[in-house]
Amino acid sequence: MSLLRALHENRGVLFAFACVLILTVLVLTLYTSATIVRPVHALIEQTERLGAGDPDALDPLEKPVTYEVELLSVALTDMARHLNERADYIRTFASHVSHEFKTPLTSIRGTIELLSDHLDEMSPEERARFLSMVDRDAQRLQTLVTRLLELARPPRHTATHSHLILLC
Numbered sequence: 116m117s118l119l120r121a122l123h124e125n126r127g128v129l130f131a132f133a134c135v136l137i138l139t140v141l142v143l144t145l146y147t148s149a150t151i152v153r154p155v156h157a158l159i160e161q162t163e164r165l166g167a168g169d170p171d172a173l174d175p176l177e178k179p180v181t182y183e184v185e186l187l188s189v190a191l192t193d194m195a196r197h198l199n200e201r202a203d204y205i206r207t208f209a210s211h212v213s214h215e216f217k218t219p220l221t222s223i224r225g226t227i228e229l230l231s232d233h234l235d236e237m238s239p240e241e242r243a244r245f246l247s248m249v250d251r252d253a254q255r256l257q258t259l260v261t262r263l264l265e266l267a268r269p270p271r272h273t274a275t276h277s278h279l280i281l282l283c
Contacts, residue, residue, distance in 0.1 A: 154184040158191065165195045173199075215259055219252035226252075 122129065157176055164172035175192050179185035226249050234242070 150180050151184075154180045158184065158188060161188065162191065165191070212259075212263070216256065219255045222252045223249050 154176065157179075161172050161176065173192050173196055175185065175188040179188050226245050230237075230242070230245055237245075
C-alpha cells in the first residue's frame with residue numbers, strides 16, 4: 116500500500132513528468148519531421164519534376180537540412196543531367212546514322228530504277244558500272260552496320276564523341 120500511497124501523494128509531480136515526456140516526444144517528432152521527412156518529400160517532388168522534364172529541377176535542393184539528403188540531391192541531379200546529355204547524344208547520333216544510311220540507300224534505289232527502266236538499252240560495260248555502284252553502296256551499308264555493332268559492345272573508354280567519328 117505504501118507504493119500506491121506514494122504515487123497518489125506525488126501524482127502532481129508524476130503528471131508533470133508525463134507531460135514533459137509527452138512534450139519531449141512531440142518536439143522530437145517535429146524535429147525528425149523537419150530534418151528527414153520534409154527533405155525526403157522535397158526529393159520526391161524534385162524527382163517527379165525531373166521525370167516531367169522540368170529544367171529547373173536539375174539544381175540540387177537549396178535547403179537539404181542534412182548532409183545525406185544534400186548528397187542524395189546532388190547525386191540525383193548529376194544523374195539526371197547525365198541522362199539528359201546522353202539523350203541529346205543519342206538524338207544527334209541517330210540523326211547522323213540516318214543520314215549515313217539514306218545516302219547509299221538512295222543511290223541503290225536510283226540505280227535499280229535506272230537498270231530496270233533501261234536494262235535492254237545498256238551496254239554490258241554500263242551495266243557492270245551500275246552494278247559495281249550498287250555493290251559499292253551495299254558494302255558501305257555493310258561497313259556502317261558493322262560499326263554500329265561495334266558501338267553496341269561495352270565501351271572501352273569514356274570518349275562518347277569518338278563514336279560519331281566511327282560512322283563518318
